[in-house]
Amino acid sequence: MTDVTFKELARLSAAERAALVRRSETDLSYFLEHAAPIIAEVRANGDTALARFGRDLDKAKGLAPDNLKATEAEFAHAFDLVDQAVIEAIDYGIENIRSFHREQLPEPMWLKEVRPGAFAGDRFTPISSVALYVPRGKGAFPSVTMMTAVPGVVAGVPDLAILTPPGPDGGVDAATLVAARLAGVDTVYKCGGAQAVAAAAFGTETVRKAKKILGPGSPWVVAAKRLLSDVIDPGLPAGPSEVVILADETVHGGLAALDLLIEAEHGPDSSAWLVTPSRRVVDEALAALPRHWAQMSEQRAGFSRAVLTGRAGGIILAASMADACAFVNEYAPEHLEILSTHPFDYLGEITEAAEILLGTRTPNAIANYVLGPNAVLPTSMGANTHGPLSVSDFMRRSSVGYVTAKGYPQLAAHTRTLAEYEGFSSHANAVGPMRDPYLEGQH
Numbered sequence: 543m544t545d546v547t548f549k550e551l552a553r554l555s556a557a558e559r560a561a562l563v564r565r566s567e568t569d570l571s572y573f574l575e576h577a578a579p580i581i582a583e584v585r586a587n588g589d590t591a592l593a594r595f596g597r598d599l600d601k602a603k604g605l606a607p608d609n610l611k612a613t614e615a616e617f618a619h620a621f622d623l624v625d626q627a628v629i630e631a632i633d634y635g636i637e638n639i640r641s642f643h644r645e646q647l648p649e650p651m652w653l654k655e656v657r658p659g660a661f662a663g664d665r666f667t668p669i670s671s672v673a674l675y676v677p678r679g680k681g682a683f684p685s686v687t688m689m690t691a692v693p694g695v696v697a698g699v700p701d702l703a704i705l706t707p708p709g710p711d712g713g714v715d716a717a718t719l720v721a722a723r724l725a726g727v728d729t730v731y732k733c734g735g736a737q738a739v740a741a742a743a744f745g746t747e748t749v750r751k752a753k754k755i756l757g758p759g760s761p762w763v764v765a766a767k768r769l770l771s772d773v774i775d776p777g778l779p780a781g782p783s784e785v786v787i788l789a790d791e792t793v794h795g796g797l798a799a800l801d802l803l804i805e806a807e808h809g810p811d812s813s814a815w816l817v818t819p820s821r822r823v824v825d826e827a828l829a830a831l832p833r834h835w836a837q838m839s840e841q842r843a844g845f846s847r848a849v850l851t852g853r854a855g856g857i858i859l860a861a862s863m864a865d866a867c868a869f870v871n872e873y874a875p876e877h878l879e880i881l882s883t884h885p886f887d888y889l890g891e892i893t894e895a896a897e898i899l900l901g902t903r904t905p906n907a908i909a910n911y912v913l914g915p916n917a918v919l920p921t922s923m924g925a926n927t928h929g930p931l932s933v934s935d936f937m938r939r940s941s942v943g944y945v946t947a948k949g950y951p952q953l954a955a956h957t958r959t960l961a962e963y964e965g966f967s968s969h970a971n972a973v974g975p976m977r978d979p980y981l982e983g984q985h
């Protein structure tokens with residue numbers, strides 16, 4: 543028997559059921575308090591502060607104000623260091639991610655004739671500068687590099703730069719450099735955490751100031767984005783990974799347990815629930831977890847055990863699949879797997895989930911790396927209003943309007959009526975007799 547957290551939905555009070563949706567991000571007060579001085583330090587001392595935080599927090603040997611940006615030699619060396627199989631997998635993933643995101647690219651502009659002679663539409667243009675955060679606290683993330691860089695390049699952002707914590711050798715993770723180069727991003731800065739968000743927001747001697755920052759991170763990154771949201775657009779909220787595995791009677795609980803561990807292994811601050819109406823699935827999952835843990839690295843088994851024996855993860859027995867789907871919608875997970883031989887039957891019941899993976903051959907792992915959809919996803923109930931990272935996060939939309947001589951009289955008359963009602967004299971004058979002399983002779 544394990545000490546995995548087990549809950550039976552039917553036996554919970556409303557307050558106990560509501561508590562199940564808590565994540566590590568629910569209370570960020572510690573990180574907000576301690577990120578604030580880091581931000582102030584970077585704002586005041588720029589590169590000197592970045593180098594010092596890199597040495598102190600990331601234990602990055604030799605990091606200095608004059609080597610915060612990856613050089614061409616470091617990119618070249620990275621290709622020598624990384625196994626050919628890893629380079630090929632990165633390339634394969636980038637191809638799928640690129641082909642998926644190209645489908646999201648809107649037409650540069652559309653115009654509709656809303657009334658005879660009056661045209662209105664949208665124009666889409668890339669944001670001029672976007673910083674991409676690639677985490678590296680509890681592991682390296684070339685996959686996040688792929689997921690953030692590719693849509694930015696597809697969107698046509700002219701100034702894309704990656705910020706990622708340096709390792710103990712003072713350098714950027716080699717596979718991250720490979721992924722950046724293959725995806726088409728050549729600027730990589732060696733800074734992470736709150737200090738990286740501050741560097742992108744204010745700019746430093748080395749780090750170019752950006753209009754927006756995208757990419758997931760630890761609570762340090764999430765807190766800094768929140769504190770700086772009036773200086774830099776923080777994009778969608780993407781913090782510690784979380785998953786719900788929804789399993790019905792048709793699958794083995796051991797499989798559900800295997801997939802439950804995928805996102806639970808990110809860190810002790812992850813969240814991971816298996817929800818099922820099947821007592822058999824619960825028992826099989828509980829029996830399988832120790833076997834699965836025995837096949838994991840000590841660090842990752844430790845992280846996932848902490849999650850599944852704590853308040854933010856474990857196994858939930860629902861009264862029915864309808865009850866289980868209702869829980870999923872209350873939880874609004876970042877990742878959802880529907881483990882069933884007929885997953886499409888439940889798809890219509892799910893309204894709140896950022897990513898929905900169907901069936902027994904689509905584990906989160908595949909979607910995290912190579913399937914194509916973006917694996918940077920909103921966490922902590924962000925799925926209630928946000929979708930996955932997409933090309934549109936890298937673009938701005940402008941409305942476009944054009945009224946011709948034919949359309950003008952009708953639109954002007956209605957505009958004048960409304961402007962007079964609201965008491966705006968200049969608005970009314972702009973479409974009244976005062977305009978007419980200026981329009982004479984024009985078509």
Ligand SMILES: NC(=O)c1ccc[n+]([C@@H]2O[C@H](COP(=O)([O-])OP(=O)(O)OC[C@H]3O[C@@H](n4cnc5c(N)ncnc54)[C@H](O)[C@@H]3O)[C@@H](O)[C@H]2O)c1
Nearest residue numbers: 677678679680707734735758759760780782783808918919
């Ligand atoms: N939502 C998503 O789409 C998604 C995708 C991938 C990863 N993730 C999540 O991103 C997170 C990555 O976190 P991580 O820790 O691996 O990397 P990270 O780079 O986000 O955080 C590490 C940085 O935090 C800072 N830091 C650490 N301890 C600190 C301290 N005591 N004081 C001040 N700063 C400190 C350091 O600067 C360090 O470089 C994980 O939780 C993972 O689950 C989410």
Ligand SMILES: N[C@H](CO)Cc1c[nH]c[nH+]1
Nearest residue numbers: 685686783784805910917
């Ligand atoms: N599961 C993460 C998003 O929550 C993405 C990822 C990258 N590598 C491993 N996992």
Ligand SMILES: [Zn+2]
Nearest residue numbers: 783804805910
């Ligand atoms: Zn993952």
